[in-house]
Amino acid sequence: MLELKNLGKRYKTGDDALKGVNLTIPNGQVIGLIGPSGAGKSTLIRCVNRLVEPTTGTVILNGTDITKLSSSGLRKARREMGMIFQEYALVDRLTIMENVMSGRLGYMGFWKSFFRKYPQSDIDEAFRLLERVGLDHMVDKRADELSGGQKQRVGIARALIQQPKVILIDEPTASLDPKTSRQIMRLISELCKERQLSAIVNIHDVALAQMFVERIVGLQDGELVFDGAPDELTPEALTKIYGEEDWEATIDDVDEGEENVGDQNT
């Protein structure tokens, strides 16, 4: 279980990106975090693994207070939290295998990782994961030779090989075309189900969120303004999160989208 209690972040510029957020995510639940740009979505998930240091509040993962950890403790805790990024954030000049294996760095000594002497069990797991995401035939390609969708699949494999309890996903589809976006979101939600992972998915595409997550949380100006099931996301709720706009079209989109899910499974 991941609990955020009164989580707040004020940047040096004086901007309050997060204003006391309380959120509990039970094991195995995937939540979609929606909200306008600058609402603090990215800050929120980065506060969970302390890529951004929260200024107030606590983050508790299965009983451990992450905000109190020393730097070596934090490294151990980060192993339990996979992360998937908007621009994939693969190391361009490393091969796919090396990128996936970078997910095991927290479990490995420096020299072992420096000379790429990975344990065979890790390599087996990497091949299994790459096969699962459909890339096991190109392990020695360099990351910058891949298409966007392929890069994000490697990103997913890198997060999962950490054997995480939670994955933090920051706009996984923002740089992808609509079809690839759905394939990636479907892959993520299936994998979370298979492995009983909880996940926070930052996503700006409301329709896509409604399609693939079981719970939606709305963030507006650093505060939680919505928390409910995808079908509770009415035009009123969207107005509360994003401000005044004609929301009917967006919701229509969702219906259409759900009809199409079957076709795309092939």
Added chain:
Amino acid sequence: MSSRTWKRPPLIKDTTWRYGLLALMALYFVAAFFSYDVNWSRVYEGLDRGWTFIKSFTNPDFTTRWTDISEGIWESIIITVTSTVVGIILAIPLALGAASNLAPKPIYYLARGFIAVARALHEIIVAILMVAIFGFGPLAGFITLTFSTIGFIAKLLAEDIENISKPQAEAVKSTGSGWWQWINYAVQPQVMPRLIGLSIYRIDINFRSSSILGLVGAGGVGATLNTAFDRYEFDTAAAIIIIIIAIVMVLEYLSGFIRARVQ
């Protein structure tokens, strides 16, 4: 599924090449290493002097040879200013000639040939020849640095001219402009920031070079520096080095400032 192993793909795929290259490199380093004949006792004795030199930075002697130092620095600055200005003025037409998209082939090869010679010879070698021809003094230094400034600016400017945006160049040409108008309206605006940046950078290089020309009698502070080392007057040498570093730092600060404004 049987377990698949993985090894990092090697940088060079072909094994003969890979090991051949490694062997060649190893051979070279062994050969190079054995051609060094270091007199370690002499080096050991020198450590003392090295320490004196480092210590002299805490107590540099500006006064004893101040007239020599100040005259030398002054001369270095003057050589820098004049050679940079003249060098840039002469480099511009040469750069136009060395840009493959502007110049006809014979002129292009001629200009490129001149640039190659100007860049290949080290300033000191040019300075030796100039001193032999023009006699001792700052004029030889001025001619030397002008020569290498021309090579430097012309080469980099020509590359920039070759990389100008084609649509802009074509747009101006399609108005029916003459060649000079075309240079003035299509080429010049595109390469101006680069030219200014290069010129400022060249001032920096010229000052650093002008501080060694004195070693071969071509003017500047180098002569004083040379004497200071010859007589083991490390505190005077330290003073000169400190002044050079300070001026280079000021120049670097200025160039950062100007470059930020140009862009």
Added chain:
Amino acid sequence: MPVTTKGELKVWQRRDRAKQFKIWFGWFIGVAIFMFCWKIISDATTWFFVYDAPRIAVDIGGRAWPPRWSYLSELWKPMWDTINIATLGTLLAIIMGVPVAFLAATNTTPSKRFLRPLALLIIVSTRSINSLVWALLLVSIIGPGIFAGTLAIAIRSIGFVAKLLYEAIEEIDVNQVEAIQATGASKLQVIAYGIVPQIMPAFAGLSVFRWDINIRESTILGLVGAGGIGLYLQSSLNILAWPQVTVILIMILIAVVISEWVSSKVRLAII
């Protein structure tokens, strides 16, 4: 305003009067400074020699040709030394410069307050001093020879390598670094997996580039006793053996052209 109205007419000028005046004034000052500097050089020059220069140049040219090709056999060893000075000097500079670069880059330095300024000081001081001055110093400290020359090249190049490398480190994509941090990697692992692959092309490029520059620099170190072909240049000049000087200059030209060619080929291959 550059556009003024004269009755019905709109008159366009490129700049308004005050700005135009400032620009003219700037040019005036510039030209004045240049003339002043030129006057000083002119005063320090014995113009009699200069008028004589064309004759002297022709005279030297005449004496320098034909080159004394038999001298070539004595030059292979010093040329080999020159190449070694450049190559091993560059190698030493890389070994010393890389840690300095990591200390100087704002995003990798362990201490901004103490180590970073120290690293920047090393960069500025090694870079500002010409390698010939370093050679002068080292010859006077540890004695003449190619060892002093190699160290001089190495020290001068530290600042160059470290400066370009730390700028490359500061320009890396932070997302890739963040991704490695998020896996729970240690600081060294973050450097090895997140930073090093990103700066590799810049690093290889600048190393080869510096090697190319160093070949040229090491040809003259012999003038102050730091070994290499410059020693032979110096002694040939001392006895006014111009045909030998020609051979040496041709040899240097060939070496520099080859090294420039190698360096540009390698740099193209990397990108």
